Amino acid sequence: MATRTAIKALYHHGNLETALVDAAIVLVREYGPDHLSLRAVSAEVGVSPSASYHHFGDKDALVSAIGNVLFDRLAIMQEKAIAKVNGKGASASIKKFEEMGNAYFAWATSEPNLYRLMFGGFCEINMDEHESKAWNLLRDGLDELAAHGVIDKSARNGGEVIVWSAVHGASSLAIEGLMPPSDFPLVLKSIKRSLGIKSKD
Amino acid sequence: MATRTAIKALYHHGNLETALVDAAIVLVREYGPDHLSLRAVSAEVGVSPSASYHHFGDKDALVSAIGNVLFDRLAIMQEKAIAKVNGKGASASIKKFEEMGNAYFAWATSEPNLYRLMFGGFCEINMDEHESKAWNLLRDGLDELAAHGVIDKSARNGGEVIVWSAVHGASSLAIEGLMPPSDFPLVLKSIKRSLGIKSKD
DNA sequence: TGTACATCAGTGAACGCGCGTTCACTGATGTAC
DNA sequence: TGTACATCAGTGAACGCGCGTTCACTGATGTAC
Numbered sequence: 019m020a021t022r023t024a025i026k027a028l029y030h031h032g033n034l035e036t037a038l039v040d041a042a043i044v045l046v047r048e049y050g051p052d053h054l055s056l057r058a059v060s061a062e063v064g065v066s067p068s069a070s071y072h073h074f075g076d077k078d079a080l081v082s083a084i085g086n087v088l089f090d091r092l093a094i095m096q097e098k099a100i101a102k103v104n105g106k107g108a109s110a111s112i113k114k115f116e117e118m119g120n121a122y123f124a125w126a127t128s129e130p131n132l133y134r135l136m137f138g139g140f141c142e143i144n145m146d147e148h149e150s151k152a153w154n155l156l157r158d159g160l161d162e163l164a165a166h167g168v169i170d171k172s173a174r175n176g177g178e179v180i181v182w183s184a185v186h187g188a189s190s191l192a193i194e195g196l197m198p199p200s201d202f203p204l205v206l207k208s209i210k211r212s213l214g215i216k217s218k219d
Numbered sequence: 220m221a222t223r224t225a226i227k228a229l230y231h232h233g234n235l236e237t238a239l240v241d242a243a244i245v246l247v248r249e250y251g252p253d254h255l256s257l258r259a260v261s262a263e264v265g266v267s268p269s270a271s272y273h274h275f276g277d278k279d280a281l282v283s284a285i286g287n288v289l290f291d292r293l294a295i296m297q298e299k300a301i302a303k304v305n306g307k308g309a310s311a312s313i314k315k316f317e318e319m320g321n322a323y324f325a326w327a328t329s330e331p332n333l334y335r336l337m338f339g340g341f342c343e344i345n346m347d348e349h350e351s352k353a354w355n356l357l358r359d360g361l362d363e364l365a366a367h368g369v370i371d372k373s374a375r376n377g378g379e380v381i382v383w384s385a386v387h388g389a390s391s392l393a394i395e396g397l398m399p400p401s402d403f404p405l406v407l408k409s410i411k412r413s414l415g416i417k418s419k420d
Numbered sequence: 421t422g423t424a425c426a427t428c429a430g431t432g433a434a435c436g437c438g439c440g441t442t443c444a445c446t447g448a449t450g451t452a453c
Numbered sequence: 454t455g456t457a458c459a460t461c462a463g464t465g466a467a468c469g470c471g472c473g474t475t476c477a478c479t480g481a482t483g484t485a486c
Binding site for chain 4: 422423424425426427428429430431432433434435436437438439440441442443444445446447448449450451452453
């Protein structure tokens with residue numbers, strides 16, 4: 019029954035929690051992490067401001083939920099980029115590693131406001147769940163490089179921190195207009211050099 | 220005359236602009252860059268909210284002023300750190316370079332809220348004046364390394380972006396609890412490796 | 421040195437606004453018999 | 454299958470608040486003569 023469904027859609031939402039998070043992401047993307055308000059998010063979804071309180075204890079809880087979703091999305095973008103790389107040898111593992119970095123940087127710079135929310139101290143990030151998703155990608159990538167003998171043990175050790183620092187730093191500086199995005203290849207090359215991966219160019 | 224001075228101190232401030240910026244920094248340091256309000260800043264100084272408008276066109280102008288002052292302070296900290304290094308040879312230039320990085324990281328992690336204001340998209344940074352102060356320090360440091368033959372031309376090229384990305388990234392990740400501060404030496408070592416500077420340890 | 425006056429640097433009341441959060445409520449849904 | 458009722462997922466009005474900004478104003482200061 020169309021009426022039934024329409025009423026249901028209007029009244030008992032069914033997916034309010036997800037809808038609120040999605041709407042919040044739309045608003046953050048547009049107006050920035052400061053300037054986010056529960057009332058605006060509720061209005062965007064078409065629900066009363068107080069409805070949110072059935073799903074989130076307070077505004078901070080919503081913001082943290084957003085943060086965790088964004089970490090997921092970023093990781094998914096990276097996974098897609100890796101999946102596009104064909105082959106299995108040492109050079110494929112290098113290519114995957116590069117594409118992971120490129121995907122990260124591309125996502126960050128194309129979504130500056132979302133990236134600011136993630137890393138600007140706005141949200142509590144659930145380390146166990148989401149940091150480790152980003153972290154695991156990086157760890158696996160480095161492990162693969164090590165397994166193919168592309169990097170040695172001493173470079174493997176602490177590689178995650180080294181790589182993430184450089185890529186995150188470049189993303190952040192580019193977003194804030196302190197580094198031209200076109201310089202990212204330089205940063206990527208320096209990361210490879212610091213890990214002992216020879217550049218082809 | 221004491222009375223005269225007291226009245227003057229109360230009324231015509233003389234240094235309101237500076238006082239507002241200083242008070243704002245105190246408040247940002249404590250409560251974060253979001254949560255800064257012109258009214259709170261004015262109250263902190265002991266002046267009416269509208270007084271600020273004789274010195275700053277709007278809130279954003281004050282925030283940008285803060286940002287520029289903070290970039291200065293950070294650069295000054297680094298200059299102090301460099302100044303403590305004795306000697307003139309190649310190894311002194313390496314030591315200076317390391318201390319510059321350490322000073323940057325130490326300042327950032329000890330003032331997370333100030334650092335967030337600088338790099339969180341809150342303020343317009345006056346590139347010509349202040350970015351170049353940070354930039355010039357880095358440029359000079361790298362030039363000195365090159366002059367002493369510690370790094371070669373290909374490493375010198377683009378060195379600023381590479382170093383700043385890594386150090387800024389590590390600072391930001393540490394502040395957000397995504398990297399233990401004790402890992403910074405690893406990052407510093409990797410920077411040196413990527414520039415071709417041999418680690419002593 | 422004293423006075424008149426322009427300018428400077430503040431005051432304080434008021435504006436309209438959007439915010440987070442609360443509360444008593446009610447319509448829709450699911451379940452037990 | 455039908456009914457009674459508990460629970461779920463919303464409504465909407467209201468709260469008190471702090472905000473950025475404006476405006477007409479006034480006391481203090483500096484300057485010209």
